[in-house]
Amino acid sequence: MKRAPSPLSLVLAGCLSLGALLSASAASKPKAKAAEAKGGPGLPAPDYLPEDARALLRKKMARHGQDARDLMFSVTLLRYDVARATAERIAAEPRIDRPQAGSEDEPAAFLPERFFVLQDEVRRRAQAVAAAAGKKDDAALSESYGLLVQTCVSCHSVYLKRE
Structure with missing residues (x-):
């Protein structure tokens, strides 16, 4: 036995x-x-951006990476309150202002216009994720999160390749 x-x-x-x-x-x-x-595990530094412009972006993105990870897990695990709070935090992040005419020396002047368009799109799409999480609407949550990630990938591509 x-x-x-x-x-x-x-x-x-x-x-x-x-x-x-x-x-x-x-x-x-x-x-x-x-x-x-x-330089890892984040995005590599693109050749076209001077160090002061990269420093500006690093400062803006300091919490952004952690927020992105938190949002991924909270959406995937249907932790609605965490997803909503994280998406709201992403939507409320300070934006980098478009450069003014004659300000070619500002770090933002080195960024392509598409970066600023995508920055605005991230805000709108993060707001949609927050709204879906607030309603506990799983279908809307997954769709809105997918669209937000699509914008993230597009923005990273613009950053690296200056489309």
């Missing part, structure tokens, strides 16, 4: 597994930090 494992052995096995998992996770964090210091 085969013996069933005791509760103590199951707890020990679980603790050992969890310890190994946490240890592996902790070991990978320095590698992730090193990758970030070398």
Whole structure:
């Protein structure tokens, strides 16, 4: 007759597994930090933008990446309140103003016009995600989130390729 494992052995096995998992996770964090210091995991720096323009964008996007991850998880897991709050935060982010005539030295002057169009589109689409999350409308939430991500990818493409 085969013996069933005791509760103590199951707890020990679980603790050992969890310890190994946490240890592996902790070991990978320095590698992730090193990758970030070398320019990853974010977008690479495009050649056409001077450093002061890239610094302006880095400042604007500092919280943007975390918001994007939070929104992805909250929409996917149907955490409506978190999705709504995160989408509202994205929609309320300060925008980079279009450069004025004669301001060719401003960092924003180096950005293509399409960047500013997409910046406005992100705001509208994030508002749509927030509204769908507020209504707990799963179909509208997934559709509006998909459109928002489409805008994000377009904006990143413009940033990298200056379309």
